Amino acid sequence: MSRVPMMQRQPTPPTIQAPMPRRGGQSRQRSRMLAAALLGTILVPGAALAQGAASMPAAAPSATLTKVASFDHQVTGVTVAKDGRIFVNFPRWTEDTEVSVGELKDGKVVPFPDAAWNSWRNARKDEVTAKDHWICVQSVVAGPNGNLWVLDPAAPAMAALVPGGPKLVEIDLTTNQPARTIAFDESVAPQGSYLNDVRFSPDGKTAYLTDSGAKGALVVVDLDSGRAHRVLDGDPSTQPDKSVTVTYDGKPLRRPDGRGVEFAADGIALSPDGKTLYWQAIKGKTLYSLPTETLAGGITTALMPTTLADKSVAGRIETVGENGPADGLIISRKDGRMYVTSPQDDSIKVRDLSNKGGALRTVVQDKRLRWPDTFAEGPDGTLYVTTSHIQDSAFYKPDAPAALPTELWSFKPGTADATGSTEPSPAAR
Secondary structure (H helix, E strand, C coil): CCCCCECCCCCCCCCCCCCCCCCCCHHHHHHHHHHHHHHCCECCCCCCCCCCCCCCCCCCCCCCCEEEEEECCCCCCEEECCCCCEEEECCCCCCCCCCCEEEEECCEEEECCCCCCCCCCHHHCCCCCCCCCCCCCCEEEECCCCCEEEEECCCHHHCCCCCCCCEEEEEECCCCEEEEEEECCCCCCCCCCCEEEEEECCCCCEEEEEECCCCCEEEEEECCCCCEEEECCCCHHHCCCCCCCCEECCEECECCCCCECCCCEEEEEECCCCCEEEEEECCCCEEEEEEHHHHCCHHHHHHCCHHHHHHHHHCCCEEEEECCCCCCEEECCCCCCEEEEEHHHCEEEEECCCCCCCCCEEEEECCCCCCEEEEEECCCCCEEEEECCHHHCCCCCCCCCCCCCEEEEEECCCHHHHCCCCCCCHHHC
């Protein structure tokens, strides 16, 4: 039987030693610090933002971090279906992991939809077909129709693409079987690309993807026809920002050969009404947006010369604000606010989208959030986030284990977070 990543019980949180206040209110301060230590979490009102982000106003702590699961392998994506089922994925970056897509079930990760789809290995790539196996899954997302969608960039170690491997697969959660596969050719997923994350229009007709690879771009997919095309291919809004250096522990995060973090367009979010698309590069600081109506004529735009089409789209791009280097983005169905992962300072922040250019607020900051990566939202509004420990991986630490332990966390945003938010989705009312 295949060995799969196992969930572990939540360990006793570490104790945080807090300095004694110098004057006044010592008992009250001591009690508050002790409470934070017992939670193993530092909830920071007004902590310093990551490089390039706007200064942050003070904010009352509003969330408590809870460990949901621990894994023996490097996790990136997570999603929660309408019925509460949780799915995760493990890209084959630094190891030939046995499970690339799994469901959290009865205390363990079960290969999903089955062991056969997870049976591809680097060591067997000449023997196993790429079109109907998981090669290097980067993202899992529950669609508006209740089914699971799996995005496979098919680029193990974020290197060469496996021919025939890049795809977007829909799995019917009533049968737990693949319902359709949209394969991407080299016009959509060229060598050097790395399809990263995906969002779906509320009507279920369109998918929007980011490409965080060598030449960043967005990808628009017509789900009825399966046709897809790249937009903003090489546009500054989808590329790494040369003025930004991603850091950790106050130092530039670099590989042994000196290369830094170079991920292009990565995080992506869609407004609840489906009218506005947001994205940003990890090696970046700026959050961009675009009216989705600009992309609505997908087939017409795809037939236009690339330069002309991109100029037409680029002219509608807006700068929303500065997040600093960020990975995961999600707009809550419950309060309409955007939550942002901040890998540089182990935190999760929130942006009020009704206040264009406004500052981020820290929701939770915790040393256990080692590279907070991808968000998901449960039916009750609970937010989930994976920690992929990218800074601890063999990419940046040659002596790191190939199989990198990682985690899944959850938190419930406080009611104060909803103040001044944009309109929530009708389903959340």
